Amino acid sequence: MTSRKTVQNTHIEAPFRVLHSALVDVTVFMNRPQADEAMLREAGISLDRALFPLLLGIERFGPIGVVDLADRAGRDHTTVSRQVAKLESLGLVERQADARDRRVRNAVISPKGKAMTDQVDAARMRMAHALFEGWDPADIEQLSRLMRRFADGIATMTKDD
Amino acid sequence: MTSRKTVQNTHIEAPFRVLHSALVDVTVFMNRPQADEAMLREAGISLDRALFPLLLGIERFGPIGVVDLADRAGRDHTTVSRQVAKLESLGLVERQADARDRRVRNAVISPKGKAMTDQVDAARMRMAHALFEGWDPADIEQLSRLMRRFADGIATMTKDD
DNA sequence: CTATTTATGTGCATAATGCACACAATGAGG
DNA sequence: CCTCATTGTGTGCATTATGCACATAAATAG
Numbered sequence: 554m555t556s557r558k559t560v561q562n563t564h565i566e567a568p569f570r571v572l573h574s575a576l577v578d579v580t581v582f583m584n585r586p587q588a589d590e591a592m593l594r595e596a597g598i599s600l601d602r603a604l605f606p607l608l609l610g611i612e613r614f615g616p617i618g619v620v621d622l623a624d625r626a627g628r629d630h631t632t633v634s635r636q637v638a639k640l641e642s643l644g645l646v647e648r649q650a651d652a653r654d655r656r657v658r659n660a661v662i663s664p665k666g667k668a669m670t671d672q673v674d675a676a677r678m679r680m681a682h683a684l685f686e687g688w689d690p691a692d693i694e695q696l697s698r699l700m701r702r703f704a705d706g707i708a709t710m711t712k713d714d
Numbered sequence: 715m716t717s718r719k720t721v722q723n724t725h726i727e728a729p730f731r732v733l734h735s736a737l738v739d740v741t742v743f744m745n746r747p748q749a750d751e752a753m754l755r756e757a758g759i760s761l762d763r764a765l766f767p768l769l770l771g772i773e774r775f776g777p778i779g780v781v782d783l784a785d786r787a788g789r790d791h792t793t794v795s796r797q798v799a800k801l802e803s804l805g806l807v808e809r810q811a812d813a814r815d816r817r818v819r820n821a822v823i824s825p826k827g828k829a830m831t832d833q834v835d836a837a838r839m840r841m842a843h844a845l846f847e848g849w850d851p852a853d854i855e856q857l858s859r860l861m862r863r864f865a866d867g868i869a870t871m872t873k874d875d
Numbered sequence: 876c877t878a879t880t881t882a883t884g885t886g887c888a889t890a891a892t893g894c895a896c897a898c899a900a901t902g903a904g905g
Numbered sequence: 906c907c908t909c910a911t912t913g914t915g916t917g918c919a920t921t922a923t924g925c926a927c928a929t930a931a932a933t934a935g
Contacts (some may be wrong), residue, residue, distance in 0.1 A: 568858035569842045573835070573863040577745060577774060581786055582868050583741040602788075602892085603922065613738060620882055625742055629924045634884055656882045656931045674734070681730045684867045696860040697729035697736070698851055705741035706845045712920085763923085764891065795915055801889085817913045820899045860882050867912055 600645075600669070608662070611646050612670040616659035618651070645669065689708055761830070768797050769823070774809050775832040779812070802818075803813035806830065 600608070610625055611617060617625075622632035637660050640646045645666035651657035662670065685693055745758070771786055772778060778786075784794035798821050801807045806827035813817035821833065844856055 566839075568854050569846075571862050572854075572858040573838060573842070574774075575858070575865040576740065577770070577859070578865040579737065579868060580741050580744040581771070582738060599850060601921085609738070610742070613735070617864060618882065619884085628922090630882080631884070631925085632923050634882095638884090651882095654882080654932070658883070677734060678727075678730060680871065681734070684864070684871060685730075692860055693729050693733075695856055696864065698735040699857040699860070700736040700740070701732050703845070704736040705858060707743050709843065710845060763892085773926065780915085791893095791913080792894085792915070795894050795913095801917090812913095815901070815913080819914070 572679055600643075601639075602666065604636055604640055605613065608640060608645055609638070609670055609673070611637075611660045612662040615646075615661045616651075617648065618657045618659055622660065640666070725858070759763065761804075763799075765797055765801055765804075768794065769801060769806055769827055770831055770834070772798075772801070772821050775821045776807075777810065777812075779818045779820055783821065794869040 563572060568571075577612055606607070607622065607626060608623055614625065619634045620630050622637070623630035626633060637646065637648075645663055646660045647663045648658045648660055650661050738807045741829075768783065768787060771783055775783070775786065780795045780798060781791050783798070784791035787794060796809065800815075802809055806824055807821045808824045809821055812820050
């Protein structure tokens with residue numbers, strides 16, 4: 554049933570497919586702005602669709618320059634430049650000169666911006682608690698460990714292209 | 715170092731945080747249209763940024779109606795309606811009447827569209843092979859299994875809201 | 876020192892997005 | 906059967922986001 558095609562790696566293809574489809578499902582979920590927006594509205598906050606992922610990116614990867622951020626977001630650097638400026642004008646991020654490269658104006662999250670992303674994190678954490686109810690703690694630990702390793706692998710691959 | 719705050723669930727919070735940050739990293743990667751676009755260009759195909767995720771969604775979840783698809787994509791249904799029409803005019807998806815609800819015009823992927831998504835899948839599979847080099851097959855199997863379970867949990871939660 | 880690359884940003888045309896609205900089909904309640 | 910609210914789909918229109926061409930400043934290569 555599972556052994557088809559070239560026999561060499563078939564035994565490893567099946568888990569790949571399972572993993573891939575699971576990742577697609579999770580990615581779709583993580584992308585849902587409705588969830589985030591609903592949470593933020595609940596907290597009395599509102600932010601444009603396009604701005605929010607960038608705020609999360611700055612929180613996670615900052616201090617980060619416009620070009621790097623644009624690369625991560627998959628958008629043109631000019632678009633990101635404008636959006637970061639907007640986030641700055643909203644007081645959600647701050648910009649600071651890079652110590653080693655004076656061209657770079659790194660974006661870092663402001664206390665006000667951090668308060669927003671913290672709320673999103675907290676809401677996700679609450680969901681996680683509900684989601685993992687009934688799981689064996691060892692499985693949770695395994696999943697976390699392997700996902701981290703997987704993400705690190707991706708980061709390594711991405712770096713050397 | 716890791717034990718702070720309320721002691722009650724601290725032992726389970728740490729894996730959550732690790733998992734969350736790993737998921738964010740992976741999500742960022744999966745969202746990169748550059749990767750997909752590069753692959754498609756390599757194959758002589760070109761498709762608009764906004765259209766491609768929808769094509770992947772239709773391939774994965776189709777036959778699916780505009781409203782459902784819009785909900786998954788996190789965009790307004792009117793936007794998705796136009797984009798699906800565009801995909802249809804490009805011959806990448808087909809539309810068919812729903813057997814039970816004559817209002818619904820389900821979108822399904824066409825052979826031509828499938829050929830495109832297959833190429834993306836194949837490219838991702840190649841990357842996976844490189845990524846998992848040196849992994850213990852048992853770990854790969856574990857990761858796949860647990861991620862699938864995790865994704866199913868999310869799907870269940872999402873369904874009942 | 877000159878040439879090239881890199882990081883950031885602006886002007887402008889184009890595409891995407893969402894709201895208001897419309898219409899057809901469904902389903903609930905009388 | 907007949908309203909009437911709900912749901913799935915789609916169009917007109919104003920707004921916003923996006924990316925290309927281009928510009929500037931700083932770093933880097935030669």
